[in-house]
Amino acid sequence: MTEIAIDRPESRRMGFFTDTTVCIGCKACEVACKQWNDLPADGAVFRKTSSYDHTGSLSASTWRHVRFVEQTEPVPLPDLPAYGGGNGGHGEVDLVAAAEAHGVPQMDRWLFMSDVCKHCTNAGCLDACPTGALIRTEFETVIVQPDVCNGCGYCVPSCPFGVINRDPYDGRAAKCTLCYDRLEDGLEPACAKSCPTDSILFGPYDELVETAKGRVLALHERGVTDAYLYGAGDEPGEQLAGELGAFFLLTAPPERFGLPAQAExxxxxxxxxxxxxxxxxxxxxxxxxxxxxxxxxxx
Amino acid sequence: MSHASGPPPEDRIREDHRRAVEGAPDGGRDTTPAVGRRGGPALWRRAVEGSPVALARQAFKDARWSYLYKDDTSYRVRNGADANERIQAAARRMRGSTEIPEGVDANGPFINAPVWTWEVPAYFFLGGVATGSSFVALAADLAGDERSAAIARKVTIAAIGPGAPLLVLDLGRPARFLNMMRIFKPRSAMNAGAWCLMAFSTAGGAAVAADVLGRRRVAKVLGAQTALLGTYLGSYTGVLLASTAVPIWARSRLFLPPIFVCTAVATGAATNRLVLAATGMPSGHPTRDALGTIETVAMGAELALSSFNEKRLGQLADVLEHGRAGRLFEFARWAVRAGLMLRFTRGRFAWEHHVASGLYLAGGLAFRFAWIEAGKASAGDDEAVARMARGKATVKDRLRDGRTTARVRTSARHPGRDARAARVYADAVRRLSLAIEGVLRRG
Structure with a gap:
């Protein structure tokens, strides 16, 4: 029973595909998001939880958040070529072999995940909003209209992913808009534009899902059998909130990333x-x- | 109101910066934001209306450039015939089981805790008293006790009166409270509740006005209408909490609304009992007896339902036993138990039963606050949230079963052109809200 609130028949569903296997945790997306959306600083505080991630979580003033998952157990390095298809086949340096020779596999590893609003098909925040401030756009993304929101706070516990929150200074709820203003002008969102490793891909939803599937299969072929899609490509009964507009490629159980295994x-x-x-x-x-x-x- | 105190972080950073660069030869760096204020809508207009933006290209071509996932890299493979099955199997392996895999910590935060402060549980309590009173008014009318019915109708209005102001106070932007009435949206419990609150208050107020004017029959009809609206007003608060991602609330979805109804009926009856006794109703009057029975049965049912629900929730219910929520629950339970005990002491003195009514009221109030506090604690319980998402939160009411129950489904639908009046109305309310806010901010 969703209502696309803006009438523009030629538009398609747009989304994000965030591939965590190529994320380097540079936080450029966070910075680009804050800059483009004119979001205030939260103050840089290193937390006591021994994490190097000083953003902590998504909030009303942080719409992209690169989550650092610091894992202390050593894992064997997967056989990932540094470039192209060859394992040193084209006269390149075999980085995996080089790393193994120097004892790198015994190192701890970090997982990075650039978290963002999932723009769910069955959006909890949108269902909860009593004022109609939360709407679905012609790109099937979910946005808050800041001139309507009266800060009732009902969307906050209604989001199964802990994305939307009420700004304690401003009084209104805020979250990622998938750069609705940029989309209307035919530009890709700021975070995707800034991502130096193409970990954040933006595009028409169907095309993104096809790309993502190919990526998972490629990783499977190379021995990363834990790779899977979080939020896309599932059977109807197993979907997360009816498919996520912003979905992820993960290599560890969702709990590692603070994501629920199932959501509705x-x-x-x-x-x-x-x-x-x-x-x-x-x-x-x-x-x-x-x-x-x-x-x-x-x- | 849950507003943070003091200047926001960006102002503090700016101030630190100003202090650091003060006296610097170049006068420091200007750090004021480019446009607007925190959270404010971006108000800008392009130089020529409808003109394209620099870099914009047809069909998001600016996003198509990639050195990674073009066909000349090994970033991806071509999707074969069994691609879909393999993708689904991979996801099922990682997130399909009902158990969190061994050795994986719930690495939160998963969900955001509710931001509501004391106003919300206070409103829940008063709304409950009003609902219970409206029930009492209808029951007294049907039993032929017109005097008690008229008093109960007044109690209803006195209780619901502060309800709306409390809800307005809790908003992040109180001046925009009218936006609640901007649309009619039954799938949002808060929106439906706001409309119900308005209808209930109007009907209840009209009934009291009819009483004052001496129109008994009109008052009766309006009182009956108030009680019917009360069936939703007394239960929607439970639905409101159950329709969230907070484990302790969501997993109590079948129990929370009935528990809240029980509290409402009991506190409503207790309030009326005390008010009637204060206005000179002799002990032994059938209405006083009936109210005593209602409050005791309802509170007993409340206690039984809570205990059963807590048992059923198992590990999830830990938040009901510890911390602030635990203390509130403990107080509420003992208040109710003491009240029940006083009730069954045969009542040699009249005050014993009055104390019992007072204890029910105190217990009801504590129950309301306890449920809100429990939700805040439960949202921060990463383990509980992760387990609930795996469908293993409770033994009996498992999440997977819930998926098969009837529910509203989302499907893409383009906006209809027929709802023009609704759109005009919604926009008028929005503008009015902004105007009120503008006036209040200036003042």
């Missing part, structure tokens, strides 16, 4: 059941009150 719009999942239970209980309560009065007065 909470309002769609629990609303009808809870309403039925509530109304039934209320009807029962009213009947019981009427009954108690009738009984007391008959005596």
């Amino acid at each position: 719009s909470p309002a769609q999942e629990n609303g009808p059941v809870a309403t039925a239970a509530g109304l039934a209980a209320a009807a029962l309560g009213l009947a019981a009150a009427v009954g108690a009065f009738a009984r007391a007065h008959r005596r």
